[in-house]
Amino acid sequence: MEKNNKNKIILIIADGIGDRPIKELEYKTPLEAANTPNLDRMAKEGINGTMHTVDRGIRPGSDIAHLLIFGYPYRKYYSGRGVFEVLGIGMELHHGDIAFRGNLATVEGGKIVDRRAGRMESSLIIPKKMTVEIEDVKFCLKPGSLHRVAVIMRGNGLTSNIQDIDPHELSAEPRRKISLDSSPESEKTERIVNEFIDYMSDFISKHPENVKRKKEGKPYSNFLLLRGAGKHMDVPPLSEKYHLKACCISGGGLYKGIAKYVGMDIIEVEGATGKLDTDLNAKIKEAIHQTKNYDLVFVHMKFADSLSEVGDFKGKKEFIERIDKSLAPILEMDNVIVFFSGDHSTPCKLQAHSGDPLPAVIWGPKEMIQTDKVERFGERPCQEGGMGHFNALNIMHKLLNISGKQKLLGA
């Protein structure tokens, strides 16, 4: 280990921050159009670059994007989003468990009329700790936010290589043929999942709350849609992979789940909601505080992505300005290495994730960072940065190196 390895790392990911030129912003991106004195100072005093989450032009989901940012190749470590969602709401998974994302939904005449049952709170229907046993298989359920329900399926001879029960479209029937091959595992998983769905649909539709709602003409649920099946596997935690003690500060469940998957502690911050009302200042304040306890503090900021997905470029610009303001206290610190970027671009005019690269900056003590000519943080200025183009899988090594925590390869 090198001489100076006392520096802590703060890894900040602003979800979906990257964008494309927007006519109404005079062909600037929301980030370029925003007033961001703190990010600009980081760009000027730091080293900048252009980050491709997976590789050039590849369009990632947030789950795979974060695995790569943490240094985990997705081909080896990604098994399906259900795992992260289940971990993210605080359930414990064992090796081999199958995890699902679930939705309360409304089905009429065999067809889905509302995939989210009017976003009714699932906690009204599903007990805090619910288990269902079918043959030798045990299901554990926990209500998530709004209509969401996390589901664990635990037993022998099961597979996550199945299709979603959720057909992802309206007026379609829930999928019942979910096996993808004729293995005994597929056959058993399909049979028991179907029995479970029948049991749950009966349970949900007979629940007094739903009976009442239906009578009153309000949105009600009578079905449980499952998707994103993933088999939980034990992965080497960050403490083992990089000898780092790491924690996560995030409002969104998915990000907590991925962080937990790679062995981070989850720090709950009051006011961190992952929504527009989220308290970014509180998150950064807590991140600074946690550098006392952890080598790496991961901070996830969600809402720029959500605004992009509804095309609200003005809101996105304003949210980026709030992000920028929240960063001010970090720039007072003299013993942290800060990485700031996104997990993927979400161009407002596409209203979807894209494979466009992201601006990225590493900022820290003056003697530890090789600076470049970039004076402003943004998609275009960072193209000229000293880090050039790199993939997300490089981040952890860059940060370990700069902070003096990188192992020697060879002798």
Next chain:
Amino acid sequence: MEKNNKNKIILIIADGIGDRPIKELEYKTPLEAANTPNLDRMAKEGINGTMHTVDRGIRPGSDIAHLLIFGYPYRKYYSGRGVFEVLGIGMELHHGDIAFRGNLATVEGGKIVDRRAGRMESSLIIPKKMTVEIEDVKFCLKPGSLHRVAVIMRGNGLTSNIQDIDPHELSAEPRRKISLDSSPESEKTERIVNEFIDYMSDFISKHPENVKRKKEGKPYSNFLLLRGAGKHMDVPPLSEKYHLKACCISGGGLYKGIAKYVGMDIIEVEGATGKLDTDLNAKIKEAIHQTKNYDLVFVHMKFADSLSEVGDFKGKKEFIERIDKSLAPILEMDNVIVFFSGDHSTPCKLQAHSGDPLPAVIWGPKEMIQTDKVERFGERPCQEGGMGHFNALNIMHKLLNISGKQKLLGA
């Protein structure tokens, strides 16, 4: 799929366009010395970069270069040039067929005196559809342009892992020992190819046209040289790999062959000869027209490469100016994403392909392209482009992403 995916892609490859500084052009490259207002406009309004066809310093043939441009890793999908040549002149290949490029040649005293038999037209000698059967193997022949003959070898227990009959040098004997190992496949292939060569040499030398030419002291042929053996395999077409309907506009047979190999339709354009007299304007006009029918239109422009191979830098500069003029109508379009680059560099002073990288630009609607500071298209200006350095294998993903046609990886 994203919201805005209506944009069509035009992929233009100017063969061998890259070069090195040339003293007589005041140390500019032919591209830098050329007057190219349209390419310069694309550079200014688009995003630029430096493309390595395979990787830094690797010197590619046109066949491997094009496979990579279309997104097919050559280690997996390249089996030998014969396949592309045979497909390129419109013959049909079945899985497992061995395809060869053939030349009419002149042999005297057992040694090759002209590898191309004075470039005499092979159609004077070889019937339009010729088949030869030896044991259980069937050969199909078709005359190509000038001295060229395409040959398919169809049968069981054959291999393409053999040397060329063509020794590629004058005064050498045609190679008869072509097997590279002692497998039964190599033994059978060598034996039958040799019988075929004997049969064909007899057929060619006894042809009245050759008898007459020899008597008159004109170039004549008496031998068939084979090279570039490749085993045809079924590859996933672009329609399957990227969900793209694609077509090819090219004068040169090789490029049509590669395009056909990856599942493109071949659009014939009158005046597209692949030679100096080729009608570039007609090709671009047709490309624009075909964006109505196809998601991706590939346009290949050959002759800058041919001029480079004879060291004609002045001619290359002029041909590049013709390319530039032909592009004007594309810049009137508001719904296309255009990629322009080469397949490899061919420095005029080397008179051969090189591993020097190529300038590249992506141009399209203003809200879809992240611009950069590049103001002029050329080897050096593009070094500062926003795409940085990339490999040809990245192109398709970049274009799918920008045009909104890229699949989501993860959730």
